[in-house]
Every structure is written in C-alpha cells, then in structure tokens.
Amino acid sequence: MIYLTDRNGEKHSLDAVEGWRVMEIIREHGFMQGICDGLCECATCHVYVDEPWVEKLYPAQDQEVDLLDELPDYEESSRLSCQIIYDETLDGLSLTIAEAA
Numbered sequence: 001m002i003y004l005t006d007r008n009g010e011k012h013s014l015d016a017v018e019g020w021r022v023m024e025i026i027r028e029h030g031f032m033q034g035i036c037d038g039l040c041e042c043a044t045c046h047v048y049v050d051e052p053w054v055e056k057l058y059p060a061q062d063q064e065v066d067l068l069d070e071l072p073d074y075e076e077s078s079r080l081s082c083q084i085i086y087d088e089t090l091d092g093l094s095l096t097i098a099e100a101a
Contacts, residue, residue: 002086003050005096006031016086022047022093023082032097038082043067045081046098053093057084073100
C-alpha cells in the first residue's frame with residue numbers, strides 16, 4: 001500500500017504491486033503521467049517523500065540527483081518516483097506529488 005497526497009492536498013491509498021516502479025503505481029491510479037516511462041529523463045514523476053520514509057529508501061543515483069537539482073521546487077525529500085522500486089519493505093510508503101510534476 002502506498003499513501004499518496006495529490007496536488008489538491010487530497011489523500012489516497014493506492015494498491016501497490018511488488019516489483020513495479022512507484023511511478024507506475026501512481027500512474028496506473030491516474031495521478032501522474034510519467035512521460036519518460038522510467039528512464040529518469042523528464043521529472044514528471046517528481047514526488048516529496050514523507051518522513052520517516054526518506055531514510056528508508058536507497059540513495060538517489062547521480063543521474064536522478066542531477067535531474068532533481070535542476071527543478072525549481074526541489075526539496076531535501078525530493079525523489080523521482082520512477083527510480084523507486086516498490087517491494088514489501090515499502091508497504092505504507094507515504095509521499096506527495098510535487099506541484100510541477
């Protein structure tokens with residue numbers, strides 16, 4: 001299960017599939033586009049990861065960090081959801097879709 005806050009501040013519970021990118025899960029529920037389809041090229045899947053989940057995720061790789069650094073609404077908890085693979089350790093993951101995503 002993923003807990004998502006959309007751009008309107010509404011909270012949603014999303015069924016999640018192990019092995020899918022978090023972007024794919026959010027996209028399948030109709031909340032984002034994910035234009036580059038997980039290639040870490042467009043940032044249309046930009047999310048803010050809620051505490052305490054930030055420390056539970058593996059660190060962003062260089063390509064993701066470089067893309068995030070270019071975003072005007074970058075925050076310390078910013079991630080590209082296409083770079084997070086859902087597994088059982090992320091059950092209950094809570095995040096918010098960035099405004100410009």
